[in-house]
Amino acid sequence: MVSDPANACFARTHRITQTADFRRVFATGCRSAAGPLVLISIPNGLAHARLGLAVSKRHVRRAIDRNRIKRLTREMFRTHAAAAAGRDVVLLIRSNMNGWDNARFRAALIALWGQHLRKCAASSSL
Numbered sequence: 001m002v003s004d005p006a007n008a009c010f011a012r013t014h015r016i017t018q019t020a021d022f023r024r025v026f027a028t029g030c031r032s033a034a035g036p037l038v039l040i041s042i043p044n045g046l047a048h049a050r051l052g053l054a055v056s057k058r059h060v061r062r063a064i065d066r067n068r069i070k071r072l073t074r075e076m077f078r079t080h081a082a083a084a085a086g087r088d089v090v091l092l093i094r095s096n097m098n099g100w101d102n103a104r105f106r107a108a109l110i111a112l113w114g115q116h117l118r119k120c121a122a123s124s125s126l
Contacts, residue, residue: 015052021052029042033094036093039089041087044087049081049086052091056093
């Protein structure tokens with residue numbers, strides 16, 4: 001967990017920005033889902049984790065809601081990224097999230113994060 005707010009930035013090096021990187025994660029990644037949330041990840045060969053967000057207008061209509069989801073996800077990633085060091089992780093929203101407040105989203109995302117890391121660690125050690 002990050003204790004110093006000055007070190008809590010979300011640097012560009014910790015983001016997935018290239019289309020090719022997103023395609024690689026979607027094509028070969030380890031997947032975990034809980035409701036409308038899907039986490040997909042693959043090893044990236046780096047010393048740190050990178051995050052990509054796929055929050056489409058089709059599933060989350062209002063821009064304010066898409067931005068809230070992205071902000072909360074980045075916040076969670078900053079505080080839990082050490083557990084996923086060396087992985088590219090993409091959060092995908094696959095259905096409508098109407099009625100989800102911040103507390104429900106955080107709880108679902110953190111639970112899915114732990115489940116996903118255990119699943120992918122087990123599958124990569126085979």
